[in-house]
Amino acid sequence: FAVRVAPLSGTVGGGGLVLVLAEDQTDRHRVEEVRRDFVANVSHELKTPVGALALLAETIEDAADDAEAVRRFAGRMRQEAARLTFLVQDLITLSRIQAAEPVPDPVPVPIDAVVAEALDRCRMKANARGITLASIGVRGLSVLGEEDLLVTAVRNLLENAVVYSPERTRVVVCVKKPGDGGVEISVTDQGIGIPERDLERIFERFYRVDPARSRATGGTGLGLAIVKHVTVAHGGRVTVRSVEGAGSTFTLWLPLRSDNDGSSADRTRA
């Protein structure tokens, strides 16, 4: 607790009366701690590819006469530069969404378009691993929000499903209308699954079940944190069910755009 004491002036009878303010600072300390951890994590995550780039540049200088080695190391440099780009892109997305909760200027967004666009952006990665992408369920639903952010959220779930699954398996996106005023978009894979003890933490920034595997597959460790913030900014939630060695299902629940929203927008225009 922080205690602040202020004299109360102007009280009848003069001195002695003070105002004592006791403020619970647990939350403030926790926020500060989380912020410090985040900055330390970002610094570490940035240092790794930058260090690798410096080392590779040095190696190229030493191997200048060996054209084949130069080509190989230049390729590795390109990979590290790409990793750095993905990390910076994810950091920008995360800070933009955290600053804009809830979404400031929501517009009607068709779920079919979100799913189609997210699938398109993952197709190459899936093809490269022989993974089949399928889309099933209800059509014609829409929510209020920002299309780009929703595409990013569904794409992040799809990319994880592809990356954390064995080759030649299946990833399915399913859209349901559970009848509680919302829409459910779920992504199911037949992948490695997530141990129960980690389920609670995977939405934290930079939390990885297997850091080496995540880095080897180009993961930034921010994908699910972005999914969570995008969902919350749309008034929704994200849940996960997983069985180790069998697969995972991530489900986004978002409030449906009600008839009211549509008609009031029409009235405003009229």
Ligand code: ADP
């Ligand atoms: P990353 O860039 O490491 O994939 P994410 O935030 O997207 O970061 O995911 C956090 C961690 O959750 C991953 O490192 C991985 O361990 C686990 N994970 C996420 N999605 C899946 C999935 N579909 N199957 C298995 N593990 C997953």
